Amino acid sequence: MAASSPVERVRAVATTVAERSDLVLEDVTITPAGRRRVLRVIVDLPDDAVGGVGMDAVAVMAQQLSAALDADGAMGETPYVLEVSSPGIDRPLTARRHFARARGRRVRIALADGREVSGRLRDVDDAGLGLADGTRVGWEAVVRGRVEVEFSRSEGADAEVGDDGPGTDGIADPRTDEGADGEDDLGEHLDAGVEESDDRDGGSDDRREA
Secondary structure, three states: OOOOOOOHHHHHHHHHHHOOOOOOOEEEEEEEEEEEEEEEEEEEEEOOOOOOOOHHHHHHHHHHHHHHHHOOOOOOOOEEEEEEEOOOOOOOOOOOOHHHHHOOOOOOEEOOOOOOOEEEEEEOOEEEEEOOOEEEEHHEEEEEEOOOEEEEOOEEEHHHHHHHOOOEEEEOOOOOOOOEEEHHHHHHHHHHHOOEEEEOOOOOEEEOOO
16 A cells, blocks of 8 residues: 555544544645745534634644644654644635535625626525525536625724634744744743734634644
8 A cells, every 4th residue: 555645644633633623624735844844734613513613622623633643753753833723714615514604694606607696695405505585506506605704884983794703823832943043932932831812814723833
C-alpha cells in the first residue's frame, strides 16, 4: 500500500479529533512558510446545528489536534504552525450541508446555465433548494452559492444582521522552537496564561506553533 501524503494523514487524524468534539472537518491545507509550514484546519458544526463554532470549541479542537498530531507524527520533524478555525460568512456554499447550515439566510446561487438566483433559503432537501419566494432549484443546476450579508438601520447606525457574529482570533500556549527569532517574549507572555485576541468578521481561530 502506498504511503499516505502528509495532508491525507493530517486529514485522517483531524477527522477523528473533530468527531470526538461533535464537529465536522471542512478543510485541511499545508503551506510552506520560510523555515516552517502552516497547517490550516477548518471545522464546522453538523448540519442540524444552529449558530457558529465558538472560540472555546475551536481552542479545544486545536489543543487536542496538536497532541494527536504529535502522537501520530503526521507532520514529521519540520516545525509548523497549526491554525484551527471555523468558516467565515464568505465561505462558498458547495455542499449540501453548507446550504443546510445557511437555512433562513439570504443566499445567491450560481446556476449551471450561467444565471444566478437569490433569495432567503427556506428548504434544503434531497431534490434541491427552496427559496422563500417559491423558487425551486434542483441540485443538478446548482454550481455554488454564497450567503449575502444583510444590513438594517438601527438607532442611526448600520447594524449587520444574518451573521453568526464576529469571530475571534486566539493564540493559546504555542510551543515555539528554541532560538527562533523574535519569539522568546511571546512565549513567555503566553506561558503566563495571558490570551490575546482581536475581532474579525467570520469564524473563530486558534493558532499554535509546533
